[in-house]
Amino acid sequence: xxxxxxxxxxxxxxxxxxxxxxxxxxxxxxxxxxxxxxxxxxxxxxxxxxxxxxxxxxxxxxxxxxxxxxxxxxxxxxxxxxxxxxxxxxxxxxxxxxxxxxxxxxxxxxxxxxxxxxxxxxxxxxxxxxxxxxxxxxxxxxxxxxxxxxxxxxxxxxxxxxxxxxxxxxxxxxxxxxxxxxxxxxxxxxxxxxxxxxxxxxxxxxxxxxxxxxxxxx
Numbered sequence: 647x648x649x650x651x652x653x654x655x656x657x658x659x660x661x662x663x664x665x666x667x668x669x670x671x672x673x674x675x676x677x678x679x680x681x682x683x684x685x686x687x688x689x690x691x692x693x694x695x696x697x698x699x700x701x702x703x704x705x706x707x708x709x710x711x712x713x714x715x716x717x718x719x720x721x722x723x724x725x726x727x728x729x730x731x732x733x734x735x736x737x738x739x740x741x742x743x744x745x746x747x748x749x750x751x752x753x754x755x756x757x758x759x760x761x762x763x764x765x766x767x768x769x770x771x772x773x774x775x776x777x778x779x780x781x782x783x784x785x786x787x788x789x790x791x792x793x794x795x796x797x798x799x800x801x802x803x804x805x806x807x808x809x810x811x812x813x814x815x816x817x818x819x820x821x822x823x824x825x826x827x828x829x830x831x832x833x834x835x836x837x838x839x840x841x842x843x844x845x846x847x848x849x850x851x852x853x854x855x856x857x858x859x860x861x862x863x864x
Contacts (some may be wrong), residue, residue, distance in 0.1 A: 791855025806833035
């Protein structure tokens, strides 16, 4: 789950300038483009993933392997849809809303299933979901002022979460079962740390945006 899907340069919050007069021809982007289709595929994978996770009591290695395949497919589409949207100018209002929802849906479904099956402590699920939902709400809080670029820490968080949850979905034993605990611990640390940094940047961005609005009014 990436922290931001807008195309921006890294380095700190970017205040959104006031819109000026329209110039040139505005290209209308079709809703049915490859980026949006990948996002919709990811949304459709969620119920299928949940079914595979709980099939036959939820602990059958074969069903869990299929669930891992569905989860991995969703994570891969997450890597490509945002990049395709930015590279080929396929950004739509639907994509802006559906993309983060799809991210949260597949990760939330995986965490809740794992905790419900007793494979992952509920507090881990709670910490990650609280962070992800909270940051999503904060993004809407500041979006009229600008965007916060995805940081290296945010990308590492997303990777760590995906790898850790993927390892928990599989029925692992021995050293791999121990390794996944450490990967999940790293994911939780990155989740909390990047979340706090996002809050700091969001507050700074909102202050800068309000100051810019005040200066513009004068």
